[in-house]
Amino acid sequence: MKRRTIGRVSAGRGLLVLACWLGASAAHASDIDMNAPLNGWRNSGGDSNERYTQDVHYPAVAVSTPEGQSKAALIEGQIRNAPKKKGTTVGTLVVDGTPLPQRIEEDGKFSRPYAFPAGSNGVELRAPGGSRKRVQFYDAYSGKTQPKLRVVLAWDTDSTDLDLHVVSPDGALDVDVTTGYGPEIYSSAAPLEGTYLVYVNYYGSGSGRSDMTVAQVTIIINENTPDEKSETIRVPMRKAGELTLVKTFVVP
Numbered sequence: 001m002k003r004r005t006i007g008r009v010s011a012g013r014g015l016l017v018l019a020c021w022l023g024a025s026a027a028h029a030s031d032i033d034m035n036a037p038l039n040g041w042r043n044s045g046g047d048s049n050e051r052y053t054q055d056v057h058y059p060a061v062a063v064s065t066p067e068g069q070s071k072a073a074l075i076e077g078q079i080r081n082a083p084k085k086k087g088t089t090v091g092t093l094v095v096d097g098t099p100l101p102q103r104i105e106e107d108g109k110f111s112r113p114y115a116f117p118a119g120s121n122g123v124e125l126r127a128p129g130g131s132r133k134r135v136q137f138y139d140a141y142s143g144k145t146q147p148k149l150r151v152v153l154a155w156d157t158d159s160t161d162l163d164l165h166v167v168s169p170d171g172a173l174d175v176d177v178t179t180g181y182g183p184e185i186y187s188s189a190a191p192l193e194g195t196y197l198v199y200v201n202y203y204g205s206g207s208g209r210s211d212m213t214v215a216q217v218t219i220i221i222n223e224n225t226p227d228e229k230s231e232t233i234r235v236p237m238r239k240a241g242e243l244t245l246v247k248t249f250v251v252p
Contacts, residue, residue: 031080031081031127031133032077032078032079032080032125032127032131032132033077034076034125034133035071035076035077035078036074036075036077037071037072037075037116037121037137038135039135039136039137041138042072042137042139042140043140043141044073044116044139044141044144045141045143047070047073065113066113073113073114073116074112074113074114075093075095075110075112075113075114076110076111076112077109077110077125077133078107079091079108079109079110079125079127079131080108088103088106088158089103090128090156090181091110091125091126091127091128092126093110093124093125093126094122094123094125095114095121095122095123096121096122096123097230098152099216100152100154100181100182101154101181102125102181103158103181104127104128110125117139117146118139118141119138119146120137121136121137121138122135145189146189146224147187147188148188148189148191148221149187149188149219149251150186150187150188150218150223151166151185151186151187151198151217151218151219151220152184152220153182153183153184153185153200153215153216154183154216155213156181156214157211157213157214160202160204160211161203162182162200162201162202162213162215162237164185164186164198165200165201166186166197166199167196167198167199168191168192168194168196169193169194169195169196169251170192191251192251193251194251195248195250196249196250197245197247197248198217198245198247199243199245200215200235200237200243200246201243202238202239202240203240212237212238212239214234214235215234215235215237215244215246216232216233216234217233217235217247218230218231218232218233219231219232219247219249221251231247233246233247
């Protein structure tokens with residue numbers, strides 16, 4: 001049994017105009033109730049009810065939101081009047097500009113723990129039927145650490161387990177692990193200068209066979225600054241045990 005980490009850090013994309021967000025999404029937002037986060041201002045300082053770990057077993061199991069999770073560290077809502085389908089469906093969750101697959105339950109509910117930084121944050125859910133909901137909020141808690149390097153892994157197949165491995169210039173290997181679309185997130189507030197290697201490992205599948213899945217790796221340097229650089233790479237992963245070097249890059 002491993003102790004695994006669910007999406008730890010994501011930084012804001014700069015202060016956006018709230019009225020524009022709401023106006024652009026008004027036509028479809030009525031189909032989606034977003035319980036968390038909410039539009040507006042907040043201060044998450046002193047909120048200790050945040051958990052990003054769970055016990056994960058092999059074969060892979062679904063990531064679930066920890067019981068009692070703080071609303072300040074949660075993305076949660078429900079799609080109303082969704083077509084009735086047996087089993088789960090997949091929507092798209094865009095968090096601060098990074099798209100991620102999102103499991104939608106039979107009753108239209110969706111939930112994901114997420115640690116937001118101080119400053120401006122934007123979240124959009126795009127439902128399978130085409131409706132969408134956008135929220136914009138500002139967290140005034142200045143005690144949160146802003147990452148200067150962030151690497152995000154997500155994938156497009158449920159009940160599969162991909163591992164993110166980032167080899168830094170000092171030789172350290174950092175791994176965050178989740179299952180069922182991810183995300184896995186590596187972040188550093190003070191990354192060492194030098195060459196980084198990003199690997200994706202196909203750990204296994206809950207179906208008992210190796211289903212092909214597409215890994216999506218997003219690399220963000222100097223996030224939320226004038227010098228921000230972002231790149232997304234998609235790589236097909238075909239079988240369990242496969243280890244792929246996705247990207248080599250240099251932090252100056």
